[in-house]
Amino acid sequence: MRITPSKVAVSALATIATAVLLAGCASAPTATKTTASPVVKGFLPCMVSDNGGFDDHSFNQIGLEGLQSAAKTLGIKEKHVQSNSESDYAPNIANLVAQKCTLIITVGFNLAAATKAAAAANPSIDFATIDDSSTDAANVEPITFRSDQAAFLGGYAAASYSKTGVVGTFGGISIPPVNIFLEGYAEGVAYYNKQKNKDVKVVGWNTTTQTGSFTGGFAAGTEARAAAQAEIDQNADVIFPVGGPIYQSAAQAIKDSGKSIVMVGVDADVYFTDPTVRSILLTSVEKGVGTSVSAVVKQAAAGKFTKTPYVGDLANQGVGLAPFHDFASKVDSGLSAELDQVKADIISGKITVGK
Amino acid sequence: MSTTVATPRFDELPTHLDRAVVKSWKVPAIFAVFTVVGIVLFVVLGRNGVTHFNLSTSTDLIKLPIAAVPTRGAGIIVVIVSAVLTAIAVALSYTARKVPLGVITLFAVVFFAGFLTWAAAGHTLAVPGLLLSAIGISVPLIFGALGGVVSERVGVVNVAIEGQLLAGAFVSAVVATVTHQALIGFIAAMVAGVLVSAILAVFSITYLVDQVIVGVVLNVLVIGLTDFLYSQVLASNAPTLNAPPHFPFLPIPILSGIPVIGPALFRQTIIVYLMYAAIFLVWFALFKTRWGLRVRAVGEHPTAADTVGINVNRTRFLNVLLAGAIAGAGGAYYSLAASPLFTREVTAGAGYIALAAVIFGRWNPLLATLAALLFGFTSSLQFSLSAAGSPVPSEFMLMLPYVVTILAVAGLVGHSRGPAASGKPYIKS
Numbered sequence: 001m002r003i004t005p006s007k008v009a010v011s012a013l014a015t016i017a018t019a020v021l022l023a024g025c026a027s028a029p030t031a032t033k034t035t036a037s038p039v040v041k042g043f044l045p046c047m048v049s050d051n052g053g054f055d056d057h058s059f060n061q062i063g064l065e066g067l068q069s070a071a072k073t074l075g076i077k078e079k080h081v082q083s084n085s086e087s088d089y090a091p092n093i094a095n096l097v098a099q100k101c102t103l104i105i106t107v108g109f110n111l112a113a114a115t116k117a118a119a120a121a122n123p124s125i126d127f128a129t130i131d132d133s134s135t136d137a138a139n140v141e142p143i144t145f146r147s148d149q150a151a152f153l154g155g156y157a158a159a160s161y162s163k164t165g166v167v168g169t170f171g172g173i174s175i176p177p178v179n180i181f182l183e184g185y186a187e188g189v190a191y192y193n194k195q196k197n198k199d200v201k202v203v204g205w206n207t208t209t210q211t212g213s214f215t216g217g218f219a220a221g222t223e224a225r226a227a228a229q230a231e232i233d234q235n236a237d238v239i240f241p242v243g244g245p246i247y248q249s250a251a252q253a254i255k256d257s258g259k260s261i262v263m264v265g266v267d268a269d270v271y272f273t274d275p276t277v278r279s280i281l282l283t284s285v286e287k288g289v290g291t292s293v294s295a296v297v298k299q300a301a302a303g304k305f306t307k308t309p310y311v312g313d314l315a316n317q318g319v320g321l322a323p324f325h326d327f328a329s330k331v332d333s334g335l336s337a338e339l340d341q342v343k344a345d346i347i348s349g350k351i352t353v354g355k
Numbered sequence: 356m357s358t359t360v361a362t363p364r365f366d367e368l369p370t371h372l373d374r375a376v377v378k379s380w381k382v383p384a385i386f387a388v389f390t391v392v393g394i395v396l397f398v399v400l401g402r403n404g405v406t407h408f409n410l411s412t413s414t415d416l417i418k419l420p421i422a423a424v425p426t427r428g429a430g431i432i433v434v435i436v437s438a439v440l441t442a443i444a445v446a447l448s449y450t451a452r453k454v455p456l457g458v459i460t461l462f463a464v465v466f467f468a469g470f471l472t473w474a475a476a477g478h479t480l481a482v483p484g485l486l487l488s489a490i491g492i493s494v495p496l497i498f499g500a501l502g503g504v505v506s507e508r509v510g511v512v513n514v515a516i517e518g519q520l521l522a523g524a525f526v527s528a529v530v531a532t533v534t535h536q537a538l539i540g541f542i543a544a545m546v547a548g549v550l551v552s553a554i555l556a557v558f559s560i561t562y563l564v565d566q567v568i569v570g571v572v573l574n575v576l577v578i579g580l581t582d583f584l585y586s587q588v589l590a591s592n593a594p595t596l597n598a599p600p601h602f603p604f605l606p607i608p609i610l611s612g613i614p615v616i617g618p619a620l621f622r623q624t625i626i627v628y629l630m631y632a633a634i635f636l637v638w639f640a641l642f643k644t645r646w647g648l649r650v651r652a653v654g655e656h657p658t659a660a661d662t663v664g665i666n667v668n669r670t671r672f673l674n675v676l677l678a679g680a681i682a683g684a685g686g687a688y689y690s691l692a693a694s695p696l697f698t699r700e701v702t703a704g705a706g707y708i709a710l711a712a713v714i715f716g717r718w719n720p721l722l723a724t725l726a727a728l729l730f731g732f733t734s735s736l737q738f739s740l741s742a743a744g745s746p747v748p749s750e751f752m753l754m755l756p757y758v759v760t761i762l763a764v765a766g767l768v769g770h771s772r773g774p775a776a777s778g779k780p781y782i783k784s
Contacts (some may be wrong), residue, residue: 053582055590083599084582168742174749213741216753219691220698222495222705226488226735230742233409233484249694250476256604276598 039074040303046101047080047293048092050108052218054082056269058244059289063107063130066293075302089114097122104301105143105293106130109177115140126305128296130289131177133309141297143311145287146182147177148354149156149346150319151240153339154264154285155188157321158238159200160335161262161282168231169204170213172243180283181242181266182212184353191342191351205233207355215246224249226292232257238282240264251277262327282331284322288312315347382454383444383495385762389466390437397469398428402476402746405601409481410615418616426476433469437462471736474704479744485739486619486732491493491693492628493731495520495702498685499709500716500723501637502548506678506717508641509671510654510776514570516682517554517706518577522547523686525581528697529589531599531690539624540599548683549676551577556675560668561781578700585699601695602626624692626684633681637720650674654774657781667781682709711760726763733759 016350031163047067051154071078077282079099081092089111096104096116099148105128106115112132119127119140133142158167169179169185182205189202204227205212212232215224224241228250231239237260241250242288247263247270265284270277292312299305312318321339324331388631403428410419440462444454471480499516522543531540551573559566582705602624611621641647649670652660657667689701706729717721735753745752 053590054587055586059589082586084579170741188521203744209746211741211746211748213738214749214753215738217703219701219703220694220696221703222488222492222693223734223738225693226492227737227742229484229488229491230481230735230738231482233739234479234742245698248696248698252601252694272489335782 025086035232038303039076039284039293039301040102042077042100042102043301045071045076045078045098045103045104045105045297045300046096046099047078047107048089048096048111049080049082051078051083051088051111052108052244053084054080056244057214059130059287060107062268062290063105063293066290067105067297069290070294070301074298076301083111086110090117093118097125098129102126103128103297103305105296107289109175128293128300128310130293136307138307139305141305141307143289143292144309144311145177145180145289145292145319146311146313146353147287147319148180148187149314150285150287151181151184151319152188152191152346152351152353153220153314153321153342154240154283155185155190155202156339156342157188157283157324157331157335158185158240158264159189159192159195159198160332160338161327161330162200162236162238163260164235164237165199166201166203166234166236167238167240168228168234168236169202169240169242170215170227170231170246171241172215172218172246174212174214177203178214178242179210179212181240181352183207183210183355185240185264185285187353188342203231203236210355211305215243218244220245220248225253228253229257229258232259232261236262238264240268240285245276248274251280254280262272268288271322271325277327282327286320286322288318288320292318313347314343362486368440378451379449379453380675382459383448385439386437386441386444386462389462390434390441393430393434393437393466393469396569397427397473399428401430402473403427404477406472406475406477407479412481412483412618421479424472426472429472430469433465433472436465437469440465443512445685466735470631471719471740474747475743480739480743482615482719483618485735486616488735489728489732490619490623491731492734493727494627494630494688494692495685496709496727496730497634497724498688498711499682499706500712500727501633501720502678502680502682502685503710503713504641504716504718504720504723505637505650505681506552506675507777508654508774509650509674510657510774510779510781511555511559511671511675512566512570512778513552513555513678513682514567514710515551515573515577515706516709517702518570518574518705519548519551519679519682520689520706520709521574521577521581522551522688523683524689524701524725525584525686525697526683527687528690529596530597532596535600537600537602537691537726540691541602541684544687544690544720545680545683548560548679548681548686550679551683552676552679555679555777556672560671560675560779563782566778566780574706582695582699583696587666589697591755597696599690599695626688626692629684633684634724641720651774653781655774657776657779661781661783665784671781682706685709710761714771714773716758718773726760729763730756730760 016049052060054060054064067078083089083092103126107130109131115127115129116135128141128143166298169182186202186205186207189200193200213227216229224246239250241247262280262282264282267287269284271281288333292310296310388405405425406426408422434540435518448455499520503513526547527540527544531537532542555569558564558569607621611617649665652668653670661667712723713728715726738753
């Protein structure tokens, strides 16, 4: 038998292939052993951000942290892609589909349309979409939040703290997941007024007409500052800016005003995510995007994906009010007890929040 | 002697060459539309109650009383005045005369006052704060517009204002944080603007690429670059790279004590005072100096400028760089005065509004400044009205500045002629 170069190549390839096969057989059992909880074979959770990006100190970032912590616990990999503009949404989802993701989490109301289209086109892939419950499909699990319940507590605290009798709020863009904060806040103030027989006014949101003050975007620019300035001029001494980084402009407007005005943070406990505003931060209205993403990923990993919406509320600690931190000594001494009572009443249904 | 006889003097031209009678009905038509809107809003849908105008801040020396205006009565007066002004405009247009800018301004002011009174019925509007925010929103627009005027006057269309502002905002935030000096950050912003301009100049002047296309590409490039650097570098190192010191407020004695407008104009940071200086300098230099004459000559008729010995492309190159420095300085306002940090796409399209202000302002630095102020004022107005509890939905209120700008540009300014050679590369034959 003559040894030709091609025969050498073929046999070499065959040897390598056998080795790889054997190696694959050998390593398989150890791989399953390292995974603690039972994970559906081939499960790959993925995430698409909205155009705020994963570095927004806010819900994209927290959502990604939730995904990463779940993946770490389960001992699996995850994939995430960032959208830099609205035109990135559909291509990013398509990209994750191509990468054999089995669960795709789309972060934010703005991805609702793209998610709906992708879910219809890929019925074998599961989707979870944050802040939108408009899609009703067997493979889409909406993750929504009763942010109004937590904002209700924030509004109550703001009304209690206010010396001028005026509290303010404004949003980035008037979309349901933003408006729900403003509404809850205003209702909390109204509840405080009713309980204490006071007349604290809310500027920037009208619960009757459901209209309010919005900056028209989520950038900390001159507009966000003007929105805050307008409320300072209305004599507000607690301001609740809802929408990612816009609070930074509000913080500067507050500092420049030279008055003793405070603000209420949103999404995360801003005391920890942004220490520069601690001196003017009364509290934060937290939205537990991370815990909910984590819960949904773990559920799907166990093969129990469901289209039933995951709703984060005060009862399951999906939303909540952060501690007062540096302001603990400056708020009314009975406030914490009152807030606990209000919280218990909301959970028990004694107080109904939202319209 | 014989030549004076041969050439008839201008005023001796035969009368049959009289200019054609052109009746323009644009201004009266717009007046009429607004008057009808006024009748519907202020009278038919009129709101009862009293609108309060707070004219002083708590720190003012001279305290003005809070002005109380009965809403419906004021609305009726505004409608009557609007109708009279419309009639005057109709009469002027009928006799083929131009409606003077003064009448247009008066109409706009009266209508705005009526709208304010109507929208804030039952509430208090804080006028100094309204003006303060108006200036705040206008500052980057004015710097951008001045940059646009300089560049276009010399014959290069500057669509890249947005990119220059954004580059200025980004670089000033980083440099000011690293050096702990806001002023060095401000200078760095100008350098960043110059760098963006340099690309524009090289491609459009040296390589004769279409100026508008280069400008648009530059905007996209700067947005992409700052987004990338922000998420990769700044976001994770915010305390060391994105926490710039910001300019302190320097109230000017006496002037800042002027009621109503004093706090907004003269209780500001140094950037705003530099802006006042820049507005005057650009105007003075363009129209009163030899440099300005050359710039305008190059922008209007480069061949003629070349014949008298002006180096056209060199003049263009240097002035495009200058335009970048001015626009870049406007970017610094975002990071060093408005809020002490850079955030993704913080300019949010301000550069395009500045570009509109250049055209609206007929390539004149003073008029362009007024155009930018108009936009800033309407933007600020909508925030004040939202906070005061206006019945108008926020989505409509957010459109207001753009609607006003479009109406102003399309309707009241009408045909405006830019520098003749703007946008055309100069090729020396």
